[in-house]
Amino acid sequence: MQISSKKDIIEILKDDSINEELFSYADSVRKKYVGDEIHLRGLIEFSNYCKNTCKYCGLRCENKNIERYRILEDEILEHAKNAANLGFKTIVLQSGEDNYYTVNRICNIISVIKKLNVALTLSIGEKTFEEYKAYKDAGADRYLIRIETTDENLYSKMHPGMSLENRKRCLRDLKTLGYEVGSGCLVGLPNQSIESLADDILFFKEIGADMIGVGPFIPHPDTPLKDASKGSFFLALKVMAITRILLKDINIPATTAMESIQKDGRIIALQSGANVVMPNVTTTEYRQKYEIYKGKACINENPTKCLGCITNKIKLIGRSVSKDFGSHKKVAKE
Ligand code: 5AD
Numbered sequence: 001m002q003i004s005s006k007k008d009i010i011e012i013l014k015d016d017s018i019n020e021e022l023f024s025y026a027d028s029v030r031k032k033y034v035g036d037e038i039h040l041r042g043l044i045e046f047s048n049y050c051k052n053t054c055k056y057c058g059l060r061c062e063n064k065n066i067e068r069y070r071i072l073e074d075e076i077l078e079h080a081k082n083a084a085n086l087g088f089k090t091i092v093l094q095s096g097e098d099n100y101y102t103v104n105r106i107c108n109i110i111s112v113i114k115k116l117n118v119a120l121t122l123s124i125g126e127k128t129f130e131e132y133k134a135y136k137d138a139g140a141d142r143y144l145i146r147i148e149t150t151d152e153n154l155y156s157k158m159h160p161g162m163s164l165e166n167r168k169r170c171l172r173d174l175k176t177l178g179y180e181v182g183s184g185c186l187v188g189l190p191n192q193s194i195e196s197l198a199d200d201i202l203f204f205k206e207i208g209a210d211m212i213g214v215g216p217f218i219p220h221p222d223t224p225l226k227d228a229s230k231g232s233f234f235l236a237l238k239v240m241a242i243t244r245i246l247l248k249d250i251n252i253p254a255t256t257a258m259e260s261i262q263k264d265g266r267i268i269a270l271q272s273g274a275n276v277v278m279p280n281v282t283t284t285e286y287r288q289k290y291e292i293y294k295g296k297a298c299i300n301e302n303p304t305k306c307l308g309c310i311t312n313k314i315k316l317i318g319r320s321v322s323k324d325f326g327s328h329k330k331v332a333k334e
């Protein structure tokens with residue numbers, strides 16, 4: 001399968017007759033470059049407050065229908081300890097953009113969690129270079145910030161008060177500071193073109209991403225996009241598979257959004273190029289409140305249940321759970 005230009009990517013995205021071939025080729029690239037082990041990341045959703053108003057997101061500050069919560073420092077640590085005890089080697093701290101968590105507070109959380117001998121990933125949004133530097137100095141290893149879309153026009157429609165340029169600046173700063181950087185995009189936003197999805201994939205390559213997460217857009221009833229149609233699972237899977245073929249050795253999660261719109265979506269993704277799963281390790285009481293989109297998977301489960309469930313499924317497809325930190329190992333040439 002020949003994929004070298006934007007034109008090739010567009011052709012593949014538009015042609016559904018080659019899907020099976022694409023997925024199995026992406027699976028073979030995954031096997032060759034990152035092997036059969038799957039890395040699990042324990043995700044702690046510690047605050048659903050957000051100062052932004054992204055049109056698609058249920059956590060947007062204009063949504064008055066959600067009960068807001070913050071998990072405070074001590075309780076975040078309890079979550080992290082539980083995840084480490086369950087065997088997670090990476091902990092991901094995710095929240096809306098919530099100014100309660102000052103640089104000092106975040107740095108304190110980072111330094112106590114790092115004592116648990118885990119890799120630590122932050123997913124807390126757009127910050128300044130100085131803030132990113134402070135987190136890095138405190139011990140953070142990785143940072144996730146999806147570009148969402150590289151289509152400038154669509155980006156500004158979807159993100160009032162934000163800019164694509166600043167988002168790109170964040171990614172550059174994180175790279176400069178030596179983080180392992182994760183990004184990604186949404187697939188199926190209203191008026192999103194196939195051409196722009198090809199640009200998204202080329203952008204991932206251009207920035208030298210260490211991790212790329214791709215998920216279908218799923219409407220949330222309390223957002224301006226409540227009546228928009230949902231993204232296609234298979235189109236999202238194709239964007240993911242092409243990303244695997246082009247970026248070869250990076251980490252690619254089978255995303256929760258894929259699981260949420262397609263039964264066994266994560267397993268299908270793991271057989272089409274993905275090598276990472278991010279099970280939720282937030283306690284049940286908070287999960288319902290972190291409803292980014294409607295019908296989010298595992299919303300009534302608990303950390304032990306989710307770990308057991310996904311571990312079983314991984315074994316059933318003949319793969320195994322990794323015991324190492326699962327950093328991006330650069331093995332591909334170019
Ligand atoms: N559908 C699918 N994914 C969404 N996200 C936010 N809102 C939605 C939605 N309605 C994704 C964004 C964000 C990540 C944490 O969740 O891509 O980066």
Ligand code: FES
Nearest residue numbers: 298301306309310
């Ligand atoms: Fe949560 Fe399966 S991973 S129930």
